[in-house]
Amino acid sequence: MTDSRPEWAPAAINLDQPSSARVWDYFLxxxxxxxxxxxxxxxxxxxxxxxPDLARQVRMFLQRAVRTAAAAGIDQYIDIGAGVPTMGPVHETARETVPGARVVYVDHDPVAVAHGEVxxxxDPGAVFIQADARSPQAILDHPEVRALIDFDRPVAVLLCSLLHxxxxxxxxxxxVKTLQAAMAPGSHLIVQHASNDGQSGDVVKMLQMWNTNSPEPMYWRTHDEIEALLDGFTILEPGVVQVQLWRPDAEEQARAxxxxxxxxxxxxxxxxxxxxTG
Ligand SMILES: C[S@@+](CC[C@H](N)C(=O)[O-])C[C@H]1O[C@@H](n2cnc3c(N)ncnc32)[C@H](O)[C@@H]1O
Incomplete structure (x- = not known):
């Protein structure tokens, strides 16, 4: 049985099919x-x-990485595969350090877009556009992206829980190469990616279950495959690591x-x- 359609749900969405944006929202x-x-x-x-804990760890990584970019003076962000922008999203996190930071959120999910627009x-400094990450040039050429982002200056591009x-x-x-070509020197690429390294049989079954039930199948990759996606970027310390080990806060360190x-x-x-140049 499907839910009755809440007021905020766009008419076009199919309430009988799960979406990764909304499953992630539930985990968060x-x-x-x-x-x-x-x-x-x-x-x-x-x-x-x-x-749910993994989803929170990914969100905490996103925030630590955005604070790192903001500390380097980056005041413009493109968050691709942003999901529903709640629970400490990029514009709130970046503006703790850079009050005027501008942010473009991108997702193909109509619920994420509808909620983001509301x-x-x-907020004149942030926008949510509906687009498919698999057409990155269309994102770069989008008029709302061009209006908010100056590609002659460093930008942070987030691909968190997206490339899988x-x-x-x-x-x-x-x-990634298409995005990289448009990014000025000093730009940051922020990546988080699910991996099949060391996964138990149960977790592999979970992936099969998701891929059977969802129109958005997932493709987990190894550490080395994920590292190769950052080819041409200088990878900041501590490198390509488990998400909770990327510069954990002092209080998170022991648990991480x-x-x-x-x-x-x-x-x-x-x-x-x-x-x-910026
Ligand atoms: C697991 S959520 C991650 C949300 C957020 N980036 C985070 O890390 O907390 C993955 C998001 O990627 C979006 N997504 C998946 N494939 C996409 C595509 N081809 N183009 C744009 N968005 C996509 C989904 O709609 C979903 O909102």
Whole structure:
């Protein structure tokens, strides 16, 4: 049985199909999800009980990486595969350090877009556009992106929990290269990617369950495959590491080390080399 359609749900969406944006929202404790999303999310939790914790770890990495970019003076951000922009999103985090930071959110999910448009309606420095990450040049050429982002100056591009939805046939490396070509020297690429390294049989079953139930199949990759996606960027310390081990806050450090192999999800930040112009 499907939910009755809430007021904020766009008419075009199919309430019988789960979406990764809304399942992720459920893991993060948000309210922009439907019965079908919650059912798939609970099935995933049955296989891997720490899925909600992983979603929170990814969000905390995103925030630490954005603070790193902001500390380097970056005042413009493009968050691709942003999901529902709640629970400490990029514009709030960046503006803690750079009050005037401008942010473009991109997602193909109509619920993420609809909710993002409401949240950002009175914010001239942030916008949410609906686009497919697999057409990165269309994102770069989008009029709202061009209005907000100056590609002659460093920009931070976020691909968090996004590239594992891009198949080998859709060429994630080419996707990154297209973005890289548009980024000025000093720009940051912020990546988090699910991995099949060391995954248990149960977790592999969870992936099969997701790929059977969802129109958005996932393609987990190894550490080395993920590192190769950052080719041409100078990877900041500590490198391509488990998401919770990327520069954890002092209070998170002990737990992060204890949870060393828990998530099989890698994170990294790359900087485009060359002299900066901005
Ligand atoms: C797991 S959520 C991650 C949300 C957020 N980036 C984070 O890390 O917390 C993945 C998001 O990627 C979006 N997505 C997946 N494939 C996409 C594509 N081809 N183009 C644009 N967005 C996509 C989904 O709609 C979803 O919102």
């Amino acid at each position: 404790g948000g309210s922009h999800n439907f019965e079908v999303d919650r059912r798939v999310a609970e099935q995933a939790i049955a296989f891997k009980p720490d899925m 949240i950002l309606a009175d 939805f891009v198949s080998a046939a859709d060429d994630p490396a080419a996707l 080390e204890q949870d060393h192999d828990r998530y099989a999800s890698y994170a990294a930040v790359g900087v485009k080399p060359g002299s900066t």
